[in-house]
Amino acid sequence: MSRNRMKHSQSLHWMSVVKWILIAGLLSGLGLSYMLCKNQNLHLAAESLRLRAQLNAIERRNKELAVDLDGMKSMKLLQRRLAEMHSTLVPLGDPRANWVSMDQNTRVRLVEKGTIPREMLNLDLIPPTADATPLQSTH
Numbered sequence: 001m002s003r004n005r006m007k008h009s010q011s012l013h014w015m016s017v018v019k020w021i022l023i024a025g026l027l028s029g030l031g032l033s034y035m036l037c038k039n040q041n042l043h044l045a046a047e048s049l050r051l052r053a054q055l056n057a058i059e060r061r062n063k064e065l066a067v068d069l070d071g072m073k074s075m076k077l078l079q080r081r082l083a084e085m086h087s088t089l090v091p092l093g094d095p096r097a098n099w100v101s102m103d104q105n106t107r108v109r110l111v112e113k114g115t116i117p118r119e120m121l122n123l124d125l126i127p128p129t130a131d132a133t134p135l136q137s138t139h
Contacts, residue, residue, distance in 0.1 A: 090096045
């Protein structure tokens with residue numbers, strides 16, 4: 001008799017209710033995850049589109065600069081601009097170019113050009129080397 005009472009006293013079986021609650025929770029969690037992923041995809045697509053437009057603008061600017069650089073390297077353009085400015089400069093490689101030898105140090109070249117007075121430079125001194133120690137002043 002006690003068995004029949006136990007069987008009829010529980011009108012609702014808790015295990016089946018818990019099972020359906022877990023199934024509903026799982027489905028709602030999956031739906032929420034799906035919506036979050038879709039939202040993230042939309043934001044990433046907008047950012048990707050913005051970055052693509054920025055990259056295209058950079059590539060267009062690079063092409064413009066490459067055309068400008070090619071124009072600057074052009075010997076004809078350089079000669080025409082020098083002629084327009086009435087400049088005495090000659091392009092690189094021209095036989096009229098006067099090259100300065102770089103075997104002298106800068107101060108000696110400046111003295112020879114007259115930009116530094118000769119008395120400020122003692123040309124009799126030997127130029128210091130990397131391993132030489134600095135001279136001590138005796139003043």
